[in-house]
Structure formats: C-alpha cells, structure tokens
Amino acid sequence: MNDLRALYQEVIFDHNRSPRNFGRLAHANRRADGHNPLCGDRITLYLDVDEGGVIRDIAFEGQGCAISTASASLMTEALKGRTVAEAHRLFEGFHKVVTGEGSGEEIGKLAVLAGVRDYPMRVKCATLAWHTLEAALKGTEQPVSTE
Amino acid sequence: MNTVRPIPEAGAPILDVERVRRDFPVLHQEVHGRPLVYLDNAATAQKPRAVIEAVDRFYRRDNANVHRGVHTLSQRATAAYEGARETVRRFLNAADPREIVFVRGATEGINLVAQSFVRPRLRPGDEILVTEMEHHANIVPWQMVCEATGARLRVVPIDERGALDLEAFHRLLGERTRFLAVVHVSNALGTINPVAEMVAAARARGIPTLVDGAQAVPHMAVDVQALGCDFYAFSGHKVFGPTGIGALYGRLEVLESMPPWQGGGDMIRVVTFERTEYHDVPHRFEAGTPHIAGAVGLAAAIEYLEGIGMERITAWEQTLLRHATARLAEVPGLRIIGTAPEKAAVISFVVEGIHAHDLGTILDHEGVAVRAGHHCTMPVMDHFGVPATARASFAFYNTLEEADRLVAALHRARELFGL
Numbered sequence: 001m002n003d004l005r006a007l008y009q010e011v012i013f014d015h016n017r018s019p020r021n022f023g024r025l026a027h028a029n030r031r032a033d034g035h036n037p038l039c040g041d042r043i044t045l046y047l048d049v050d051e052g053g054v055i056r057d058i059a060f061e062g063q064g065c066a067i068s069t070a071s072a073s074l075m076t077e078a079l080k081g082r083t084v085a086e087a088h089r090l091f092e093g094f095h096k097v098v099t100g101e102g103s104g105e106e107i108g109k110l111a112v113l114a115g116v117r118d119y120p121m122r123v124k125c126a127t128l129a130w131h132t133l134e135a136a137l138k139g140t141e142q143p144v145s146t147e
Numbered sequence: 148m149n150t151v152r153p154i155p156e157a158g159a160p161i162l163d164v165e166r167v168r169r170d171f172p173v174l175h176q177e178v179h180g181r182p183l184v185y186l187d188n189a190a191t192a193q194k195p196r197a198v199i200e201a202v203d204r205f206y207r208r209d210n211a212n213v214h215r216g217v218h219t220l221s222q223r224a225t226a227a228y229e230g231a232r233e234t235v236r237r238f239l240n241a242a243d244p245r246e247i248v249f250v251r252g253a254t255e256g257i258n259l260v261a262q263s264f265v266r267p268r269l270r271p272g273d274e275i276l277v278t279e280m281e282h283h284a285n286i287v288p289w290q291m292v293c294e295a296t297g298a299r300l301r302v303v304p305i306d307e308r309g310a311l312d313l314e315a316f317h318r319l320l321g322e323r324t325r326f327l328a329v330v331h332v333s334n335a336l337g338t339i340n341p342v343a344e345m346v347a348a349a350r351a352r353g354i355p356t357l358v359d360g361a362q363a364v365p366h367m368a369v370d371v372q373a374l375g376c377d378f379y380a381f382s383g384h385k386v387f388g389p390t391g392i393g394a395l396y397g398r399l400e401v402l403e404s405m406p407p408w409q410g411g412g413d414m415i416r417v418v419t420f421e422r423t424e425y426h427d428v429p430h431r432f433e434a435g436t437p438h439i440a441g442a443v444g445l446a447a448a449i450e451y452l453e454g455i456g457m458e459r460i461t462a463w464e465q466t467l468l469r470h471a472t473a474r475l476a477e478v479p480g481l482r483i484i485g486t487a488p489e490k491a492a493v494i495s496f497v498v499e500g501i502h503a504h505d506l507g508t509i510l511d512h513e514g515v516a517v518r519a520g521h522h523c524t525m526p527v528m529d530h531f532g533v534p535a536t537a538r539a540s541f542a543f544y545n546t547l548e549e550a551d552r553l554v555a556a557l558h559r560a561r562e563l564f565g566l
Contacts, residue, residue: 004512008505008563039504039520040534063534065502066564119508 007115007122008066011074016066021076025059033143034062034132036124041068045132053084065125067116072129074110084137091130098126162463167455168544170195181514184549189334189493189540190518191384192365194448198388201447205440212436214413228439231446232429235394238449239379240370246402248395248429249437253361254284256380256395257328259432260357261288263408264378264401265326271297274323276354278303278311278340279530280333283523285359289328298325305530309336310487313344320348327356331363335524335538336485337468337493339363346376355401361385361393365542366464366491368457377401383441387542388448392441395432402428409434460543464492467541471550478557480566484531492541495522498557500566503535509563510537513556515549 025046034043041064048057058076063069079087090110096102097114104111116126124146135144168174173193176183185193205227211220213228229244236244250256265275275289279302286300293300301324303316320327327349332339346356357378363369364381371379378401383392397405407414407425411434417424425431452460471494475481480499498506507519518538521528528534539553 004509004563007508013565039502040528041504042534065504067505122504122508125504 003118007119009112009115011109011112012066012070015070015073019060019069019073021059021073021080023059023061025057027057028059030136030139032132032136034128034135034146035143036064036068036128036146038146039065039125041065041125041128043068043072043129043132045072045129045136047133047136049084049137055079055082055084055087060129064128067113067122067125068128071113071126074113075129075133078108078110079133087133087137091134094130095127098123162455162459162543164463164544164546168546170197170451171544172196172199174544178514178516179512184515184545184552186539186541186545186549186553187516187518188365188542188545189362189385189522189538191390192387192542193544194387194389194444195451197451198444198447202389202440202444205443210440213439214430224439227443227446228437231442234446234449238364238369238453239394239396240372241396242372243399245428246396246399248397248402248432249442250380250393250395250432251391251438252382252384252393253359253380254382256378256393257284257357257359258288259395259408260378260380260397261292263405263432264355264397265289266292266296267406269293269296269298269325272323273298273325274301274321275299276301276303276316276319276324276327276329278316278329279305280309280311280336280338280340280524280527281328281330282334282359282361283525284361285328285330285357286526289326302526303329305336305338305527308487309333309338309485309527309531310489311338311340313341316345317348320352320354324349324352324354327354328359329356330359331369332360332366332491332493333485333524333527334362334493334540335495335522335527335536336487337490337495337540338485338487339367339489339491341489342376343374346374350375362491362493367461371396383445383448386445386448387451388445389438389441392438392445394445397428399428402432405432407431407434411435413437455543463543464541467545467547467550468492468494470547471539471541471553474550474554475557478554479561481557484533484536492545493538494540495536495538497533497536498561501560501564503537505564506537506557506560509560510553510556513552513559515553515556517553 028046030047043062046059060072093107097104098116100117104114209223211224213225232244232247235247304312349356355377358376360381365386379396384390414434484495503519
C-alpha cells in the first residue's frame, strides 16, 4: 500500500473531497468542455481573463476520479491571478512532471500529482483539466477529448 | 476470512478448479507482489496451454496458405482450417459447416450481416430493433445502415435490475420491424436475455434475427438450432482462444441469399475484367488469407471447453456468482449495477465515494485485475446514471478465494479513501 500512497497523497484526497473553485462562473468570458471517453470523466472549465491576459477568476464543474478532480481543483488554485503566458508555462512544467520528464520544482503544490508518472494509464486523468484549459484559452468550440 | 464453501448439490457436475488452473500459464504470476486475480474475463479471457501449443505447433510445422497449394503443408493447413470450421459447427450445434464464417470477431460478424444482409433490404421508415443493453458493436453498425437507408433504430428498454422489458419488446416488434439484433448476455450487467423467446416472436412475424453471443459462449452451452436465430456472432478471444478470430453462424439459405461483403482472393471462382463469379458460402465471405492459426487456436479452445463440459462450467460459475454477490454486499456503499434474475458471472458495481477508475488502480495494486469504465455500453451507464462502473467478470478458472480477495481489496480501497 506504501507506493499507492505516493499516488494518492492526502492533499489529493482533500481536493477530491472538497474541490476548490467548484461550480459555474457567471461572468466567465472563456469556457471549454473536456471529456475522457474511456472513463467517462467530464469537466467544464470557466475563465474570466482580463484585457491584460490575467486570469482574474476560474472555476470548474464536472465529475471524475480522485486524480482528475484533484488535478482540476489544484489547477484552478494555481492559476488564479496568473497571466495566460504563465498558465501555458505551468502546463508545460506539469506535463513534464506527470510524464516523468521533470523534477517538479517549478510547479509548486501541483507536484503532489507527480506520482501519476508511475501510472501511465492515469496520466490522462491528471491532464484532462489542463487540456481543457488550453482549449478554453484558444477559444476552441469543440469539446476536448483525451482520445 | 469467513468463507463459506458451498456444498455441490448431489448429482451436479463438479469442476476441479485447481486442476483447470494448472492449464493456464498466465494465472501463475504475481502483480505488485501479490498473486494475480484475473477478473477481467469479459474483456478477454486467458488461454489454456492447449491453445498456445496449437498455435505454436501450427507455425512450427504446418504453416502454409489454405485452399491454394497442392503441396503437403498447404494440405495440412487447409485440413486444420476446415477442421476448425467443423469444430465451431459442433460447438454451436449448427446443421452444416458451411454455416460457419470465420471473421475477426463478433464485431466483424455483426458488420458483415449489417452490410450484406440487412442494408439491401431496408427502405426509409423501416425499423431495426435492438435493446438498451447492447454493446456498441451491436448499436453502431445498425446506426450506420440506418443512416445509409433512412431506416431507424428502435430500442427495447431495460428495468431497474437491468433485465429486459419483455412487454415493451413485444410492443416494439411491429409492422415496420425488419430485423432484430439482440445481445445474448450483457457484458456490462451480466443479464442473460430470453433470446429463444425473442427470436420465436420475431420469426412468427417473419423478422430475421441476429444474436450477439460474445459474452454467452464462454459461460454456457449454445445451440443455434434450438435458438432458431438466423445469425449468431462470437469472438474467439473471449472464449479462451486467440484474438483476431471469431465466427459468424448464418443459416445456410440465408447466407446463400447474401452478396459478398468484401472482395478479394479466395472468395471467387472466376475473375475477368468483365465479371466475377463468386465462390460458394462460406468462402464467399472470407476474402483474403484468413487467420489460419487463429482458427486452429479457436478449435483448440473449443475442444478444451468440450473436455471440461459447458454444463460443469456453468454450474461452477453460478456458484462463483452467488458467492461473490453475497460477499460484495458486505462492502459498505457498494451497489451492484445489474441484478437481473438470470445472470452470468459478471458483476458491475460502484462504490460510493470512490470513482471506478480509482478502484481499478487500487485493486490492481492488490493484484486484482478488474475493468473500470463504460464497457462500450454507454447507454447502459446513462440508464443507471453512472459515468462508469468497476466490473468483475469471472471465468471457470476463478476461485471462491479470488472473489474474497476482490472483497478484501475493496475494503482496503475504502480505507485508503478514508471511508
């Protein structure tokens, strides 16, 4: 059970039980849907981005496993107040960590999801919210799919 | 662990599970430091040594193309391939080996029927009847022919137990119904459908029928003549044979009425640039070099099952199903999805507070392999309002102790999640 704890850290359970920034954002000016057809995880991401490219507010709704829910919750916490350019950089850093290419130093609290690197089947769960973010920022109309 | 061992009823055939387990090399390994408990048989079943060795022997000794050569190896390969057809005939109790078409699997068999038999017969407004518990493979091919012809799909609903609403079925079977395609055993719910009754009702109205038997043939004896269906499709890999091979049964007169589906070598008699004369059934439907080793492996799997006896397999699996169902009821927050009175040993479930995908990962760490997802039956998931389920699907080589290991692993998952 010890190595499972590396994947399922307490912080992940905490965010799974009480996801932060959960719900609809009435004043959102960016929005995207994400879907993992293999496991049925769904997410809708709402963003309020100002003219200067700063993410003033962000929220999500949907349903998913503990990994995808915690990832979405942690992502919204990490992005509030950041610029769009910083969000892209953070995603790159996060993606490297969960695919085993990065150390995780530059992504702060998001590094609690680093355990996913030992579970290739679960990388999609951890990155669903982030792919949805990219779609929202690009203004993609089509729902994002991890397939 | 308070495992109650059921005492077999007097006269019931007894399966020596420890003995059959020895025939399956893959079962004897550790996963994450624990003995493997393989409960994903509905996705694909493990192969007995007899199958592995039959394929190995074919490639080592007999490999050649079929129906072409005059040399010895070609004759051996042809005899093995056509011998396998006869073995499948016996397995399904078809009347004639020409009624057995080798295909890649149940999916290809259904697509063949959809395109070659059903599509030319459809007019706008015609109806194809399926059930709410169909696998995507028995939904999408019909949607494709409906799209091409203007016909429409009608769906027989299921009840809260996951059993078919038979009254609705009889109501939906109407003047416009041109075809009935029904799953024999649901891969997501375990439900065994009363296909004989359904086929009889369709036949009484002159409606041809296909039964998707992919999940039935591993669990029970199937007799296509007794069922009375026009088509019956199954996959080799779910019945302990190789992947990439399966069989479609079609009644001879029906098969003979059908045009070829795919064109190519071996399905013709004469080809000129002006015209082509097609081969007789079933070769007309087997264009190109077939999966010869696959057919040989499938025949070995069937012979292996015949050696044990399907009756004995069904009896043991029902014991496993009863035991596992009772033990799973002890897990707080666990809900079984699919509680029809007639079930095969397939148990889909959700655990409150833990997503099926998380369950899949945690159980794997305990050495227990289950499926987590929608099982290619998204309408079933919609019906029960769940995004996904975990599914434990048993085969005759599973033991009562393995069902107990599943239950213990679920308790650990709840512990880990702080439930």
